[in-house]
Amino acid sequence: MTAPAERESADNGRPDVPEAALVAARAADTKLGQNTVVLAMGEFLGVTDAFVITSGANSRQVRTIVEEVEHQVKESVGRSPRATEGLRDLTWVLMDYGDFLVHVFQDEARAYYDLERLWGNAPRRSGDEILSEQRVED
Numbered sequence: 001m002t003a004p005a006e007r008e009s010a011d012n013g014r015p016d017v018p019e020a021a022l023v024a025a026r027a028a029d030t031k032l033g034q035n036t037v038v039l040a041m042g043e044f045l046g047v048t049d050a051f052v053i054t055s056g057a058n059s060r061q062v063r064t065i066v067e068e069v070e071h072q073v074k075e076s077v078g079r080s081p082r083a084t085e086g087l088r089d090l091t092w093v094l095m096d097y098g099d100f101l102v103h104v105f106q107d108e109a110r111a112y113y114d115l116e117r118l119w120g121n122a123p124r125r126s127g128d129e130i131l132s133e134q135r136v137e138d
Contacts, residue, residue: 015040015123017050020077021100025130027072028054031065034107036127039119050100051119054127055110059090065104066093073097 017040028036033054042049052069056062066084073079079097086093091109095102103115116124 015125016042017125018099020073020079020097021050021052021102022125022130023073023076024052024069024095024097024100024102025054025125025127027069028052028065028102028104029127029131030072031068032056032061033065033104033127036130037116038125038130039116039122040124041119041122044119044122048099048101051115051122052100052102053105053110053115054103055105055107057107059106062090062093062104062106063087066095066102069095069102069104 015038017038021038025036025038033056036052036054039051039053040049041051054065056065066087070081070084073081081095081097081102083096084093085096091106092113093102093104095104105113
């Protein structure tokens with residue numbers, strides 16, 4: 001999992017997630033990722049700390065979001081995904097960074113799989129909340 005210094009503190013009332021997951025969420029937003037949310041998964045899954053979930057309207061936008069997430073996380077924290085799945089059909093792309101996973105869906109696939117409902121008890125941070133935090137820090 002992630003070292004404490006690399007984690008967003010839960011002391012401020014926000015879910016505890018790796019800072020790199022927030023970088024990924026902000027990157028998705030720069031390419032117009034829709035309804036981006038970060039779920040704190042640490043207490044539910046022993047294999048990862050967070051899910052970043054976002055979607056695009058079509059395969060071109062999904063690819064653009066995936067490329068931007070990979071670029072921004074690499075530039076910001078020097079990390080690349082351990083594995084990326086779904087690049088062939090671009091309906092649901094999964095980027096595995098170990099301590100967090102990025103799910104980039106086309107809208108229809110996101111509605112079908114509905115991870116936010118499946119993991120409805122997980123603490124979450126919306127894209128708007130994450131973006132407003134960045135503006136305060138800047």
